[in-house]
Amino acid sequence: xxxxxxxxxxxxxxxxxxxxxxxxxxxxxxxxxxxxxxxxxxxxxxxxxxxxxxxxxxxxxxxxxxxxxxxxxxxxxxxxxxxxxxxxxxxxxxxxxxxxxxxxxxxxxxxxxxxxxxxxxxxxxxxxxxxxxxxxxx
Amino acid sequence: xxxxxxxxxxxxxxxxxxxxxxxxxxxxxxxxxxxxxxxxxxxxxxxxxxxxxxxxxxxxxxxxxxxxxxxxxxxxxxxxxxxxxxxxxxxxxxxxxxxxxxxxxxxxxxxxxxxxxxxxxxxxxxxxxxxxxxxxxxxxxxxxxx
Numbered sequence: 001x002x003x004x005x006x007x008x009x010x011x012x013x014x015x016x017x018x019x020x021x022x023x024x025x026x027x028x029x030x031x032x033x034x035x036x037x038x039x040x041x042x043x044x045x046x047x048x049x050x051x052x053x054x055x056x057x058x059x060x061x062x063x064x065x066x067x068x069x070x071x072x073x074x075x076x077x078x079x080x081x082x083x084x085x086x087x088x089x090x091x092x093x094x095x096x097x098x099x100x101x102x103x104x105x106x107x108x109x110x111x112x113x114x115x116x117x118x119x120x121x122x123x124x125x126x127x128x129x130x131x132x133x134x135x136x137x138x
Numbered sequence: 139x140x141x142x143x144x145x146x147x148x149x150x151x152x153x154x155x156x157x158x159x160x161x162x163x164x165x166x167x168x169x170x171x172x173x174x175x176x177x178x179x180x181x182x183x184x185x186x187x188x189x190x191x192x193x194x195x196x197x198x199x200x201x202x203x204x205x206x207x208x209x210x211x212x213x214x215x216x217x218x219x220x221x222x223x224x225x226x227x228x229x230x231x232x233x234x235x236x237x238x239x240x241x242x243x244x245x246x247x248x249x250x251x252x253x254x255x256x257x258x259x260x261x262x263x264x265x266x267x268x269x270x271x272x273x274x275x276x277x278x279x280x281x282x283x284x
Contacts, residue, residue, distance in 0.1 A: 019169065026167075033160070033167035035201030038217050050218030059222035060194055064168040067193035071172065076190055076232075083226025083277070131226075 002073055004138040008114055010102055017069045017098040022057050022090060030061045057090035062120045062129045069098040069118060074135045080113065084131030094122040100133070112137045140213050140248055140257055140282070148244045149209055154199035158235040161189045168192070181234070188235040193227060196265055196274060199241040206243075206261070206278075213259070215282050223258060224279035231273040233265070239273060240266045257282040 002008070020026075027041050036058050039046035047055045063084055070079055090096065100118035107113070113136050120129040158178070165175040173180035174190065181189045200206040207217065233239060247260040258279055265274040 029163075029167040033164040034195075035198040037201070038207070038220075040218055046218065060197060060225065061168065063225055064164075064192070064194045068168065068170055068172075071193065075184065076193060077185070079193060079229060081226070081228040082193070083224060085224050086222050089221075 001075070002138060006138070008102055008105055008137055010105060012102045014069070014073045014100045014102075014116065017065060017072065019065055019096045019098070021093050021095045022061075024055065024092065026061070027055060027057060027092075030058055030064075034058065034060055034064075036060060054092060056092070057094070059086040059090075059129070062086070062090055062096065065096060066098050066100075066118050066120055066129060066131070069100055070116070070133055070135065073100075074138070078136040078138070080134045080136060082118075082131060082133035084118070084129050086129055088126055088128045090120075090122065090128045094128075096120050096122055096128070103132070105137070139250065139254055139284075140215065140259070142248055144213055144245050144259075145248050146245065147209070148242065149205050152199050152203040152205050152241045152243075154202065154239050154241060156191055156233060156235050156237045156239065158189055160198075161191065161195070161235055164192060164195055164198075178235075186232060186234050191233040191235075193229075194225075196227070196233070196239075196241070196263075196276060197225070197278070199239065199265070200243060200263065200278075209245075210259075210280070215259075215280075219283050221281045221283065222278070223281040224277070226277045228275045229273070230275075231267065231271060233267065233273050238268050242266075255284055257284060 100116045104115040174184045243263040246262045250257045261278045267273045
């Protein structure tokens with residue numbers, strides 16, 4: 001967690017988050033917990049009929065991991081706004097790393113804020129999710 | 139192609155109860171180990187009334203109610219053809235376990251790329267707490283592979 005009154009500079013990287021490989025169990029649990037029961041993520045028969053080689057990860061699982069990246073750096077109550085684009089499918093076995101860096105520090109609504117660029121990449125460095133977030137600094 | 143008449147469609151209000159057990163299940167599923175997301179005492183020590191809703195959880199309101207998928211079905215979009223394109227959240231007030239929120243969603247745009255090979259459905263949702271205050275907003279972009 002970033003310390004209170006810490007000096008934050010453009011270009012600073014925030015601590016990375018490394019995830020275990022995506023398994024079918026990961027996807028089954030996430031389907032239940034998130035409410036996204038689209039069978040394309042949990043039923044290989046359905047996935048094949050839809051023209052996919054296998055089930056694949058929910059985009060929102062990767063976004064939830066990026067959420068963990070952010071709330072490990074600042075308390076969630078300081079997260080103001082964020083959005084991501086899903087650029088590629090996260091497959092079974094992918095080992096994702098979430099990372100982010102500060103691209104802007106500014107004042108808004110009477111508080112000091114930082115804009116971060118964030119991304120989730122697999123073990124080959126393929127960017128699967130990219131986006132940005134605005135957080136209030138302590 | 140999706141009928142553009144769906145632009146502006148506002149679905150029924152969805153009431154969603156934020157349950158502690160569900161939040162713990164969600165934390166487990168995403169590997170979240172910060173105690174404020176699973177332990178009431180830790181959450182309260184951190185200044186929350188109860189377990190806070192994690193940043194991406196609120197889409198569950200749309201999914202549990204089947205409002206999103208049933209709307210897609212009525213638009214003629216099958217689940218095997220969709221991918222998530224974009225997702226964004228803006229927060230105004232914390233939401234914690236024990237609360238009941240109301241989610242209202244509107245299809246704000248539909249457009250296509252690559253000569254209709256890909257269609258994009260933009261859906262904007264607001265989340266209000268029991269006092270009627272705007273607690274959060276989220277935007278979902280669904281991609282349809284034709």
